[in-house]
Amino acid sequence: MFIYILKRLFFMIISLLVIVTATFGLMRAAPGGPFTGEKELPPAIQANLNAFYGLDQPWYKQYFDYLVSIAQWDFGPSFTYKGQTVNDLINNGFPVSFYLGMEAILVAVAVGILLGTIAALKHNEWQDYGAMIIAVLGISVPSFIIASVFQYFLAMKLGLFPVARWDSFMHSVLPALALATTPMAFIARLTRSSMLEVLSNDYIRTAKSKGLSKNVIILRHTIRNALLPVVSYMGPLISAILTGSFIIEKIFGIPGLGMHFVTSITNRDYTTIMGVTVFFSILLLVSILLVDIAYGLIDPRIQIAGKKGD
Amino acid sequence: MSKQHINIDDIPIESLELVDVRADDAEKITRPSLSFWKDVWMRFRKNKLALSGVVLLILLLFMAIFGPMMTPYNYYENNLEAVNEAPSAEHWFGTDNLGRDLFTRVWEGARISLFIGFSAAVIDLFIGVIWGGIAGFRGGRLDEIMMRAADILWAVPYLLLVILLMVVLEPGLTTMIIAMTITGWINMARIVRGQVLQLKNQEFVLASQTLGAKTNRIMNKHLIPNTMGPILITMTLTIPNAIFTEAFLSYLGLGVPAPLASWGTMASEGLPAMRYFPWRLFFPATFISLTIFAFNVIGDGLRDALDPKLRK
């Protein structure tokens, strides 16, 4: 196992290198630069700025400088906010997005698995259809519509929650719910489907015939095995949700990290693009590694480490 | 990790003796497959909910084809004297902010959204199942490389990719589908891989492998059918995703040019008008939901009908 993780870490570094290189290339190939604007700058000022940010250097030098500073966890100054570094942006934004994201993930996983389990156990009964309708709504209505609807009805009309901003736990409820809806619905659907599959397996029938009580069967066998697709889905989900959602943060005026993923690109804020991409990639690669390890815990028959001598 | 279970790759090939097997019917101890689809259809037909989904989908397709012809309006002509009118006998779904008839526009948009949703789902399914299936089944280094490639695609900023695509390619349906499937299949691949990892070491797969079945056959006969549930569920998530990604791409200038608008675009544009002219959000959003509903119940019905364990 230890060797396996080491090997994975090695692959992670390679992946990261590819991601950084690809992002660097894409970013430079995209039309416009950080100083492109409606009011075009005089060429002299443009040249001063390029010199200041080192953009007048040949691309390969800039690229290697980036690599070196990324390796030192120094992402450089932001182009969009003068005097703030990309590290500042991440340090300020991530805790907020992390808090919100955790809340959303807890809701999505707890409610999703609960709904899915109920639906599977009451297959083709009203509970199943009810859960199904909730899930379909959750899947087909994207988070930004849900967020606006929540904001209008629950905050504006009923006054149950604050309209926006980031101040207290109450402020986080609506954005977390909006963020949780789609994953929740998807998890519910996945859980239901794989539980139905597992429930019809022979060993469950055997267990039943052995007289094990229903609850024990569910716990011991079904949920555990049925969770596998949910776990597969969790890897990318966790990294995406924890790094924040642009649209939810925008609607609720939350100072999270999510906005930087979009605004850095529209601003061609090169250093910020690189910084947040690297940060996100590390989270993604780690959570996917955790997922692979979790496979083995859920079902010991799964051997991700591959051939022994490999 | 448990070392006791049998890993098929651990068994040295020399230690096995080949029993007399004819190459073409290795492990063919299944029933003749002629009755398979008949069987599926039989079970599917009994599922009322699934059937209602089919009817709904046919209705939506019918309206997408004939809906725009049912009104005297077209989707592009402005009427600045009649902007943002509520639904009435004249305009069944009301009008938009340029006075265009929403009924006509909704069904015109249905063509784009249904096409995009369906083709994106099919392509994602195709790539995702193959990619995830191979990675999961082969395992080892190949799995590592294939899955890290997927991670890399997933991690590179999508918005940047799209901006570049826009510069390189002409806007239009093909470009849009390319943009959508670049990363669309990854979720599918991950889920399929996870399932295959779990299934490939189960007894029945090991059994058929020992009996000399080819990889293709194991994939098609054992692995994919047993992964059908999660695959269909993931596919039903792909469709709304595609519909709204299309809106996002159109917003960036990659999709169908205005004045043509898909459901996703109409819903996104109707959202800020929710409080003042709710019909501009309500109609496109409702039809998106109905479409997803139809696909979901059909998916569930298919899953039940295809489930090999239910075939008795």
Place this chain on the structure above:
Amino acid sequence: MLNNLKNHKKHIFVAFSFVLAFTLLIAACAPGGGDGGGAGGEQKIRVNINTEPFSLNPGLANDTTSGGVLLQTFEGLTRIGKDGEPENAMAEEIEKSEDLKKYTFTIRDATWSNGDKVTAQDFEYAWKWALDPKNEAQYAYQLYYLKNGESANMGKASVDEVGVKAVDEKTLEVTLENPTPYFLELTAFYTYFPVNSKIAKENPNWYTDAGDNYTSNGPFVMTTWEHNDKIILEKNADYWDNETVNLNQIEMIMVNDPNTELSMFDNGELDWAGSPMGTLPTEAIPSLKKEDRLNIEPIAGTYWYKFNTEKKPFNNVNIRKAFAYSINRDAIVNNITKGGEIPGMAAVPPTMIKENEKGYFEDNNVDEAKKLLEKGLKEEGYGSVTDLPPITLSYNTSESHAKIAQAIQDMWKKNLGVDVKLSNAEWKVYIDKLHNGNYQIGRMGWLGDYNDPVNFLELYKEKGGNNDTRWHNEEFASLLEQSATETDEKARMKLLKQAEEILMDDMPIAPIYFYTNTWVQNENLQDVVLSGLGDAQFKWASLK
């Protein structure tokens, strides 16, 4: 089995404690409780500024958000007063030379918020700092009016040669490149604000956060700056004119969603929603108008379509005119934008030239447009409209631009029988396209930097730069040259109007409308001063 069950219990326990630890972790990084909103009697207001400002160093700022904060916290030699005219601020007395090329300012007794004296050296330092090529000031060109300003910024002259000099603590001598009749407007602009040179020299990063290092000399001081979240300004007790200032606190929040902004206003969480600091949702405007809550004020800005005069068929002046004349601006303004915008038939907004409300041609003149199109087609050798090359109208992605483009597309089809395709792109891609001449018709707008028509006209003086139309007219250019050295105000205005007439006659641009500010505000809030350039000052504001 028993063993297994036990094991299972252990698993549950582990899972449970994990969840518990998690909850604690989450509770630990929960956002801190905010204080409740201030009541009206306390002279505290809350406004939305949409985004984090680029920089609160006046020398580095180059955007309206930063400008909107700096205008409250800093003060230049002059300030645009309630009547819209520049009045003395940090300058107690101003002397101009005969040829309008030399100004002598006497600095009044004033202090920075830490008690340091405001000196002439602070101005000299700030201006030279911004012009110094090694400091990355994007708005340095606002200082090109100073003698040698441009050459110093380009590195062709030393910064010491720039025409600004502190003769002593109280006297600032400024020499200009050209007589600039609107120079005293410029000194109210943030690039011309002073900087506390004592602090700035010691601590080059003085401007990145609120605190002891961040000193200012205006009506308010910044006491809190939570990046990407909020800024709090408080009344500056050391301000020379602090008796005029009524507000004790201005909280500026950063919520970048128009619908949320309006919702917060409706919920009593904001005292102002809409321009110039924030944005109103366009869909809300008709109903706000109906409820009689909407405030509208024209500003110095023009929304126009640019023709690429090097691309067929818009190399032909009559075809350009035909397209421009056949737009029904009145319908656009009344049925689509609905924010009280003024139909634009001129380049310079009426806030600068009153007569431009009428403009140089008739709106929606379809008959004339058809004739011009006929003429243009003949000149270019096209048999009919269908022989025209395919025409594409480009705009940057935004709901309101899309709406207007679709309406105009429809008008051209109905009025001229021309099929025009639409193409939208992300902002920077779009800008790049326009600057490279890779378009036929493109949407653009211009908001005045300072209150003078030349700001709008000089855009089209030379090919390149901001002139994406690639249009050049010798006579137009020479009229602008003449106006630069003309010291008589009336004669100068005449020259500028002649130039504008040429521009409208050659039509490299088709103006659509003149911008307005639209907003809703707390009815008890009074005396917020909005300038014609569309910025807000809270110096005189108070809550009833």
